[in-house]
Amino acid sequence: ELKVEQNPLFLSMQEGKNYTIYCNYSTTSDRLYWYRQDPGKSLESLFVLLSNGAVKQEGRLMASLDTKARLSTLHITAAVHDLSATYFCAVGRGGGADGLTFGKGTHLIIQP
């Protein structure tokens, strides 16, 4: 059974600081996604990572994937208040099954 673990689950940080969210998954998968969710809203796609060593960047967010370690990271550089949200990683179920298995999410609060 595929399990996806994120840490930390809650993070309060100051503007201007850097931080990293970690996502570990338990079985081999060829797809990993990062999503953002604002309170009361739906999910917004941020990144899709498909291969070992993949790195993608958008603004102050950078995601990477290490398939051998079954680990993805989402790095936040010089955080700003607008990045406050819940960030989910999700992994393709694989094994002939479709759909995604999600982590519990990291609730990120960025304070001025």
Place this chain on the structure above:
Amino acid sequence: EADIYQTPRYLVIGTGKKITLECSQTMGHDKMYWYQQDPGMELHLIHYSYGVNSTEKGDLSSESTVSRIRTEHFPLTLESARPSHTSQYLCASSESGRADTQYFGPGTRLTVL
């Protein structure tokens, strides 16, 4: 980016009622999905479809059923709603392919009294 719509956005209903949550997408995506999310928690896959006349169960056991008669439409039905069904239901769609990013609808927030 996909245009994906869900109705109703909010629904409060009594125990025992039959309800159907609607989901439609206009991008011609083959794949569609239903997820359940309790407030502040992770999403759980309850149903998905590869295309017309295809439906599969997801990870989370659910008393709901789905149908896929048209490519753009993927409704979810609860025959007899119970308070344990209170949750948010999110519909998603994606193209077929390896980098099949799922695009999510706005969700239906269901409360069963």
